[in-house]
Amino acid sequence: xxxxxxxxxxxxxxxxxxxxxxxxxxxxxxxxxxxxxxxxxxxxxxxxxxxxxxxxxxxxxxxxxxxxxxxxxxxxxxxxxxxxxxxxxxxxxxxxxxxxxxxxxxxxxxxxxxxxxxxxxxxxxxxxxxxxxxxxxxxxxxxxxxxxxxxxxxxxxxxxxxxxxxxxxxxxxxxxxxxxxxxxxxxxxxxxxxxxxxxxxxxx
Numbered sequence: 001x002x003x004x005x006x007x008x009x010x011x012x013x014x015x016x017x018x019x020x021x022x023x024x025x026x027x028x029x030x031x032x033x034x035x036x037x038x039x040x041x042x043x044x045x046x047x048x049x050x051x052x053x054x055x056x057x058x059x060x061x062x063x064x065x066x067x068x069x070x071x072x073x074x075x076x077x078x079x080x081x082x083x084x085x086x087x088x089x090x091x092x093x094x095x096x097x098x099x100x101x102x103x104x105x106x107x108x109x110x111x112x113x114x115x116x117x118x119x120x121x122x123x124x125x126x127x128x129x130x131x132x133x134x135x136x137x138x139x140x141x142x143x144x145x146x147x148x149x150x151x152x153x154x155x156x157x158x159x160x161x162x163x164x165x166x167x168x169x170x171x172x173x174x175x176x177x178x179x180x181x182x183x184x185x186x187x188x189x190x191x192x193x194x195x196x197x198x199x200x201x202x203x204x
Contacts, residue, residue: 004061004063004067005052005064005067005068007067007070007071007111009105010067010068010069010070010071010076011051011055011073011074013042013043013048013105014042014043014049014071014075014098015043015051015070016075016078016079017040017041017042017075017076017079017082018071019038019040019079019188020038020039020041020072020194021033021036021038021039022036022037022038022169022173022189023036023169023173024037024115027051028052028102036162036176037080037176037186037187037188037189037193038077038188038189039169039172039188039190039191040073040079040082040168040190040191041166041190041192041193041194042067042072042115042136042189042191042192042193043193043194044070044193044194044195044196045165045167045193045194045195045196046193046196049192049193050193051063051090052068053068053102053164053165053192053193055197056068056102056105056164056166057098057102060103062100062102062105064114065100065102065104065105065106065109066105066108066109067114068105068106068109068167068192069105069106069107069108069109069110069111069112070109071109072106072109072110072123072190072192073105073109073110073111073112073114074113075111075115076110076114076190077113079106079109082188083160083187083188083192084116084158084187085116085157085158085159085160085187085188086110086116086117086118086119086156086159086160087107087114087116087117087119087160087162087190088107088118088119088120088121088122088156088159088160088161088162088175088179089103089104089106089107089111089118089120089161089162089163090103090122090125090161090162090163090175091100091103091104091120091122091123091124091147091156092146093119093124093127094095094124094126094127095127101120102160102164103163103164104118104120104162104188105176106162106163106164106192107162110162110190114159115167119152119156119159120152120176121149121150121152122147122148122149122178123147123148123149123174124146124147124177125143125145125146125147125148126146128163134192142170142171143174144174144177145174145177145178145181147171147173147174147175147177148178148181148182149178149181149182149184151180155183155184155186156179156182156183156185157184157185158185159179159184159185159186160187160188160189160190161175161176161179161186161188161190162187162189162190163175163189163190163191164191164192164193165192165193165194165195166189166193166195167190167194167195169189172189172191176189185203
């Protein structure tokens with residue numbers, strides 16, 4: 001069966017992951033924020049990885065999502081510190097014109113490699129402009145309760161949150177807050193890429 005992108009080529013784009021603190025970007029565990037889950041990211045949001053993500057999100061190439069998720073799954077599976085847990089994608093913003101959730105496709109690709117379930121239980125509380133359209137300062141001002149957990153069966157224990165790109169880390173932290181308010185726990189965060197200029201050394 002034909003695939004939209006070469007798996008070996010995808011693997012070559014993703015170096016061995018170094019989990020970092022989603023708040024300040026230092027290697028995890030972070031002494032300043034020991035209670036935050038570590039962020040595992042495939043690569044920096046630059047060059048070919050960035051182009052692939054833009055093709056996936058904005059150029060209608062949804063068929064890239066699962067193979068990119070496969071590559072992420074292979075990457076974290078080889079990392080001894082990657083925890084167990086169900087995969088929970090960050091949802092599309094309300095009113096998004098996109099017919100698919102790229103984060104869910106990535107999670108589904110990871111799930112087939114890791115043999116873990118995907119639990120699509122998060123939702124935005126109200127319509128907000130997508131984070132990609134907001135400045136770094138506006139991203140960090142995202143309301144604490146911007147996301148919530150829909151009614152779901154079974155406990156949310158050891159959740160692995162999945163998104164396409166991490167810039168300031170704010171969306172991830174708001175999603176983690178939603179899981180915790182629902183009585184769950186977040187073990188790790190995973191993104192395809194991480195922005196160079198997102199939040200390398202400064203607080204949210």
